[in-house]
């Protein structure tokens with residue numbers, strides 16, 4: 001299998017690249033490095049610094065790589081930025097996606113896997129939401145992800161390309177950017193390690209479905225190999241909700257275990273509550289039974305274990321993060 005990962009230098013994309021290499025696939029990456037980093041990628045992976053909005057650039061990459069499968073991760077990922085600049089969001093998330101889909105048709109790609117989002121499609125849900133739930137995006141980012149899924153359905157019907165949308169929950173793990181507005185695990189780890197208190201928005205009773213990045217990467221490989229025909233969407237989450245207060249305690253405990261491994265007493269600053277963030281959903285949880293039944297996928301890394309592995313990564317990358325001003 002020859003896999004092209006767009007956005008492969010990013011947080012989730014780079015873990016997908018690792019899994020492709022483990023599986024023995026040929027894998028190449030296209031990324032404009034707007035948020036991704038070359039250090040996330042093993043040196044041997046062919047890398048093309050190209051903006052997916054540049055159709056000619058994308059075509060040249062396809063002509064060189066000749067992929068049989070594509071995993072499309074490249075995106076404008078910020079919800080608030082999409083609100084401030086919906087045109088830029090659509091340029092990258094809709095036109096960029098179309099460039100990659102068009103090139104995929106031209107180059108006879110067999111399967112196309114798209115990074116969608118469960119968190120922004122189902123609205124406020126207090127019970128796990130299945131894929132059949134009405135889709136009600138409220139931000140331009142959510143609208144562009146839903147539009148992307150609709151385009152995938154069109155390309156699947158029109159050209160017979162196998163198209164799968166993976167609707168992620170809140171993904172966390174090593175290499176997540178602690179500077180982003182989302183990615184609460186990375187933000188809290190970074191603040192605690194730099195001696196600053198984590199800020200919990202409002203009462204902290206905001207429930208999300210946290211899923212470990214390696215589980216997500218594995219779902220992408222199962223999707224590449226799935227036998228499904230046409231277009232199909234799958235929720236990819238833990239299927240369980242955790243609120244920010246509980247998450248903060250679990251992050252603190254994971255860091256304490258890693259930092260205090262040699263018996264040292266570790267004092268980390270206590271959290272502070274800030275104002276609620278306008279527009280934040282109260283609850284978002286995903287029902288992932290379709291992925292279990294059709295892809296054979298379940299999240300296997302518990303929150304405790306995932307946070308421990310993430311804490312170990314943040315602690316071992318302290319010097320690097322400090323040199324970039326993150327700590």
Ligand SMILES: NC(=O)c1ccc[n+]([C@@H]2O[C@H](COP(=O)([O-])OP(=O)(O)OC[C@H]3O[C@@H](n4cnc5c(N)ncnc54)[C@H](O)[C@@H]3O)[C@@H](O)[C@H]2O)c1
Pocket residue numbers: 006007008009010011012013030031032033034035036037050051052053072073074075076077092096115116117118167168169170171172177
């Ligand atoms: N992190 C999450 O919890 C989450 C949840 C739902 C969906 N997603 C989706 O998963 C995908 C990966 O997200 P991530 O969290 O790894 O973020 P990320 O910012 O680390 O990864 C995105 C990658 O795309 C690249 N990119 C951005 N614009 C590009 C462009 N115009 N041309 C080429 N490359 C471009 C970036 O440089 C980066 O490497 C995105 O599509 C995102 O919308 C993420």
